[in-house]
Amino acid sequence: MTRERALAAAVALADAEGLRALTMRRLAADLSIEAMSLYYHLPGKEGLLDGLAETVIAEISAVAGDEKGDWRARLRQRFLRAREVMLRHPWAPALIGSRASVPPSLYPYYDEIVGTMTEAGFSAHLAHRALHAFGTMPLGFVQELFAPVAAGGATEVGDAEADLAAMAGALPHLTAMMAAELHAAGDPTLGWCDSQTEFEFTLDLLLDGLERARG
Known part of the structure; x- marks a missing residue:
């Protein structure tokens, strides 16, 4: 067990499941070691x-x-x-x-x-x-x-478009730009x-x- 090996496993876990999935306990389990052993390196x-x-x-x-x-x-x-x-x-x-x-x-x-x-x-x-x-x-x-829309699916896009419609009266130029880019961000x-x-x-x-x- 080395610090480099632990960090390589952490990168792989974050790539696969995101940073939220990365905990000391989960990383130790992926490495098949006790959590306390991991604390020695990190x-x-x-x-x-x-x-x-x-x-x-x-x-x-x-x-x-x-x-x-x-x-x-x-x-x-x-x-x-x-x-x-x-x-x-x-x-x-x-x-x-x-x-x-x-x-x-x-x-x-x-x-x-x-x-x-x-x-x-x-x-x-x-x-x-x-x-x-x-x-x-x-x-x-x-x-x-x-960031009017989270990376995801149609629900977030629909919510973002509703938010933009609500903004249009107060911020017409900014809203128009964001609406145009919302449809172009593919x-x-x-x-x-x-x-x-x-x-x-x-x-x-x-x-x-x-x-x-x-x-």
């Missing part, structure tokens, strides 16, 4: 969740580093590879956002991103602004502003607003704008 539920976040970030880091092209192409490839990891683990964005501290393995990952920009002629000031603009995109997802996503199309559109917009600012 100190409680928060330690388990911290370990899960570290594991996903390590997976992102492992697929980065061999990008080709100019700085825009390299960062684009890196962020899209990170997104592939997140799509394999759709519970990971919410988990990473819930951690009380920054996982240590994120620092070298972001150091490489900043290095890519400074090697291309970015000042430290502009690289800092770029990180603010990117937000969570280097990790392969974007945080949502609105591709595999990490959330209602976080479709692959929207992710790539935003990423390309930012990269092109930063290239102009760099010049």
Whole structure:
């Protein structure tokens, strides 16, 4: 029994059944060990969740580093590879956002991103602004502003449409936008607003704008 084996089993359980199914007792049962043995490697539920976040970030880091092209192409490839990891683990964005501290393995990952920009002629000031603009995109997802419908079936869609109709009088422009996007959100996503199309559109917009600012 090792910490790595326990975390690999935790990732597999979360992938199959979601984070809600992941408890110390359930994980110990899946590993065919006593729960107290698991605590030796992972100190409680928060330690388990911290370990899960570290594991996903390590997976992102492992697929980065061999990008080709100019700085825009390299960062684009890196962020899209990170997104592939997140799509394999759709519970990971919410988990990473819930951690009380920054996982240590994120620092070298972001150091490489900043290095890519400074090697291309970015000042430290502009690289800092770029990180603010990117937000969570280097990790392969974007945080949502609105989520009128949960991932699921027709009942949730019907409820969302009723809510939008009730909002229309007070918020006509926002409601019209959300109604249009509600019907368009058919591709595999990490959330209602976080479709692959929207992710790539935003990423390309930012990269092109930063290239102009760099010049």
